[in-house]
Amino acid sequence: MMQYTMLLPFIAIFTALFMIGITRLPLVFTGLVMAAIAIILGVASFIYPPAMPYLGLLIGVPVGYGFSFLMDKLGINNPLKLQSKQTEINKRRRATRRRRKKDRKSIYVSEAMGHVTDARIFENFDEFIQSINMAPALNTVLEYIRNISIINNELAQQQVLVYEDGKKQHEFIQLVDADSIDEVSDVIQRAIRDRVMVNNKINSILSNRETIREIIGGRFMVIYVDGAPDKIIPLYYNQE
Amino acid sequence: MIDIQIFNSFSDVLKYLEAKRDNLLKALEVKVGSNDVINAVDGSFGELSETYRDEIEDIISDINYMLKKIRTNNDYTGIIMLVEENGSPNKIYIIPGDLI
Numbered sequence: 066m067m068q069y070t071m072l073l074p075f076i077a078i079f080t081a082l083f084m085i086g087i088t089r090l091p092l093v094f095t096g097l098v099m100a101a102i103a104i105i106l107g108v109a110s111f112i113y114p115p116a117m118p119y120l121g122l123l124i125g126v127p128v129g130y131g132f133s134f135l136m137d138k139l140g141i142n143n144p145l146k147l148q149s150k151q152t153e154i155n156k157r158r159r160a161t162r163r164r165r166k167k168d169r170k171s172i173y174v175s176e177a178m179g180h181v182t183d184a185r186i187f188e189n190f191d192e193f194i195q196s197i198n199m200a201p202a203l204n205t206v207l208e209y210i211r212n213i214s215i216i217n218n219e220l221a222q223q224q225v226l227v228y229e230d231g232k233k234q235h236e237f238i239q240l241v242d243a244d245s246i247d248e249v250s251d252v253i254q255r256a257i258r259d260r261v262m263v264n265n266k267i268n269s270i271l272s273n274r275e276t277i278r279e280i281i282g283g284r285f286m287v288i289y290v291d292g293a294p295d296k297i298i299p300l301y302y303n304q305e
Numbered sequence: 306m307i308d309i310q311i312f313n314s315f316s317d318v319l320k321y322l323e324a325k326r327d328n329l330l331k332a333l334e335v336k337v338g339s340n341d342v343i344n345a346v347d348g349s350f351g352e353l354s355e356t357y358r359d360e361i362e363d364i365i366s367d368i369n370y371m372l373k374k375i376r377t378n379n380d381y382t383g384i385i386m387l388v389e390e391n392g393s394p395n396k397i398y399i400i401p402g403d404l405i
Contacts, residue, residue, distance in 0.1 A: 181360035182306060182392030183325070184332035203309055206384065210400065249398050252388055256309040269346045277348040286335050287345065288357060289392070291306040294345040296353050298337050 079105070183289040186300065190278045193287060197267050197294060203260070207253045210246060259292065266293035306392075312385040319375060321387070322394060326368045329361050360392075367393035 079102050187193040270277065281299045288296040312318045337353060344351035371394040384400040 180306060180391040181354075181357045182308070182364070182389070183329070184357075184361055185328045186331055186335070203311075206309075206311060206386065206400075209384070249386070249400070252307065252396075252398075253309060253386075256307045256388075259306050259308065266346060273347050277343070277345070280343055280348045286332055288332075288353065292308050292392075296351055297343040297345050298335065298341050298353075299343070300335065 075105075179290060181288060181290055182292050184286060185289075186284070186286045188284055190274075190281065190285075193285075193294075194271070194274060197270065203253055203257050207250055207257070210250050210253070262291065263293040266295075270294060306390070308389045308392075310387040310389065312387065313383070315375060315385065318385055318387055318397070319372065322368050322372055322375075326365055326372075329365050329368075333358060333361055333365075364392045367395075371397075 185196075187196070277297070281297055284300045286298045286300055287294045288298070290296070310318075310321060312321065342351045342353045343349070375397075386398040386400065387394055388396040388398065
């Protein structure tokens with residue numbers, strides 16, 4: 066009997082710790098706490114056979130967890146779980162990150178047109194005309210990549226790693242094998258195709274340039290849609 | 306829409322991305338009235354979709370994300386291809402060598 070009463074405070078403390086762990090701390094910590102309880106109770110039941118019943122706690126834990134999970138699924142708020150503002154922010158951040166990841170994959174999928182891709186403020190019209198006349202020659206790059214597709218092995222030795230706080234964070238894709246060369250030429254070809262449309266738009270801007278120059282006057286903002294200048298917003302003094 | 310920018314070094318990439326972000330931030334400060342929009346193609350009056358601010362903000366956050374990733378301790382020089390998808394920096398390809 067004495068042994069039971071001695072053990073009770075410990076059980077109480079562990080239970081309390083567990084409750085805190087499960088509601089406030091990340092899953093990994095909860096797992097660690099569970100493991101600690103399992104070990105301590107396991108050892109205790111060898112030293113004090115009467116402690117055996119407390120192993121029941123270990124069954125209660127996953128049951129409780131499952132119950133709380135079901136409540137979440139059903140949309141019932143778990144009163145033990147503190148819904149802080151931070152959790153909400155984190156959730157939203159995770160969602161954005163997920164969305165970004167998804168977006169990043171879409172590079173090989175042809176997509177609907179009509180995205181704002183850039184916005185710039187120009188001091189005068191000539192500056193703007195100059196900016197749309199400059200476009201890097203992608204064909205040269207494409208040709209270059211086709212030429213180097215033979216020298217894969219040498220390239221494998223050239224690694225560029227990006228470090229952040231002393232830890233490797235990101236490894237940019239290297240042109241080390243035929244697959245990545247195909248990938249790069251594919252991307253370049255897509256860009257060239259997309260640029261045809263941009264160039265068509267730019268050509269009509271250039272042919273109408275005197276009309277547009279008269280309308281917009283001095284300082285203005287240009288909004289680019291799908292890489293081409295699409296909307297011009299003249300800027301007056303009160304707009305900034 | 307996919308676009309590609311070519312650079313010779315990472316510091317140029319950083320400069321480009323930072324300049325683009327600054328331009329976009331400036332653009333966000335502009336209040337656009339309903340009568341001010343002109344179609345770039347022919348100079349006629351046009352309309353601007355209300356979502357343009359959101360799209361610009363998305364690009365800014367993608368640029369910041371990319372800038373965070375590019376913290377290289379040795380500045381690589383070679384052909385650096387920055388792939389932009391719908392205006393957001395998306396991927397970087399490094400091609401050893403240089404275009405003559």
